[in-house]
Amino acid sequence: xxxxxxxxxxxxxxxxxxxxxxxxxxxxxxxxxxxxxxxxxxxxxxxxxxxxxxxxxxxxxxxxxxxxxxxxxxxxxxxxxxxxxxxxxxxxxxxxxxxxxxxxxxxxxxxxxxxxxxxxxxxxxxxxxxxxxxxxxxxxxxxxxxxxxxxxxxxxxxxxxxxxxxxxxxxxxxxxxxxxxxxxxxxxxxxxxxxxxxxxxxxxxxxxxx
Numbered sequence: 001x002x003x004x005x006x007x008x009x010x011x012x013x014x015x016x017x018x019x020x021x022x023x024x025x026x027x028x029x030x031x032x033x034x035x036x037x038x039x040x041x042x043x044x045x046x047x048x049x050x051x052x053x054x055x056x057x058x059x060x061x062x063x064x065x066x067x068x069x070x071x072x073x074x075x076x077x078x079x080x081x082x083x084x085x086x087x088x089x090x091x092x093x094x095x096x097x098x099x100x101x102x103x104x105x106x107x108x109x110x111x112x113x114x115x116x117x118x119x120x121x122x123x124x125x126x127x128x129x130x131x132x133x134x135x136x137x138x139x140x141x142x143x144x145x146x147x148x149x150x151x152x153x154x155x156x157x158x159x160x161x162x163x164x165x166x167x168x169x170x171x172x173x174x175x176x177x178x179x180x181x182x183x184x185x186x187x188x189x190x191x192x193x194x195x196x197x198x199x200x201x202x203x204x205x206x207x208x209x210x
Contacts (some may be wrong), residue, residue, distance in 0.1 A: 003111060004204065005197045008148070008171040010140040012181070017049070017133060021104030029110025030131050034147060041067055041130040047113050048072070049101055049132035053079040058132050059093055060086050069093045070126055072101060072115055104131055106147050118134075139175045162193035163200075170197055 014032045016022060022030060031037040038058070043066040048059045051073025059071045060083060069092060076097055077084050087093055094113065102123070103114040112127040139155045149157045149165040156164060156171040157177065163170050172178075172193035173186035 002031060005168045005170065005200055007162075007190075007193050007197060008144060008169065008175060009173045009186075009193070010143075010175050011186075012137040012139050012174045014133070015136045015138050017101055017135065019101060019103055021106065021110075022133070025104055025106055025110050025131075027106065029106060030133065032133050037130075037132075038062060038065060040145050041065065043067060043188060044129040045127065046070070046130040046132065047126055047128045048132045048134060050136070051075060051077045051079070051097065052134070052136065053083065054136070055132075055134035056083045056087055057133050060090075062132070063087075063093055067092070070096065070128070072096045072099045072113075072126075074098070074100060074118070082143070137174070137181070139173060153177070161196040161199075162189060163196060168200065170200075 028126055038061055038195060041062065045068045047070045048055050048062065049072050055071060055073065056077060056079035059069045062069050071087070071093060073096065077095070087095065098118045099115045100118060101113055101115050104110060105112045106112065110131055112125055112131060113131060114125050116121055116123045139153065141154050141156060143147045146164065148169055148171070151157050155177040156175055158164055158171050162172050170193045172189035174181050176189070178185065178189055
């Protein structure tokens with residue numbers, strides 16, 4: 001199929017740990033979406049993996065649901081100070097900084113995880129019924145990494161009109177370096193990209209007519 005212009009709007013995908021049990025126990029206690037699944041774990045022992053805003057907010061949300069929460073992070077917590085303060089006030093949340101997650105355990109459902117301290121390399125098993133993986137997102141740009149300009153995060157670099165460094169190729173939404181990874185922002189960027197393509201095609205037609 002031939003086209004005179006192209007809009008890339010492939011969004012982002014959730015970053016994965018790549019450890020045993022992660023894929024096998026997906027939807028059996030392993031979750032990447034706190035919004036959809038948090039109510040299913042009310043009052044249970046859970047582990048949240050990730051020390052950024054998403055992980056911290058998920059831990060606080062689970063705590064409000066009566067869960068006993070363990071928050072495991074590779075480094076120091078880097079979320080909003082207000083959320084971190086709320087986290088540290090609860091006696092039902094254990095914070096483990098500087099830990100790698102090695103395995104998610106369980107046969108038919110999640111039964112626990114194995115973590116390892118980065119400094120003294122000691123392993124520890126934590127029994128739990130749910131694991132929330134909140135370690136960020138990756139842009140879906142593998143197919144075009146040699147086509148358009150990308151930044152250090154793998155996002156497509158766009159101009160204010162959603163154009164890229166290649167004439168005729170536009171991009172919009174979460175796959176780009178635009179500010180704010182939100183549906184409402186992505187929707188607006190999509191509308192802007194369509195208007196920009198229309199303008200681009202009209203200009204090309206006008207130049208050919210001369």
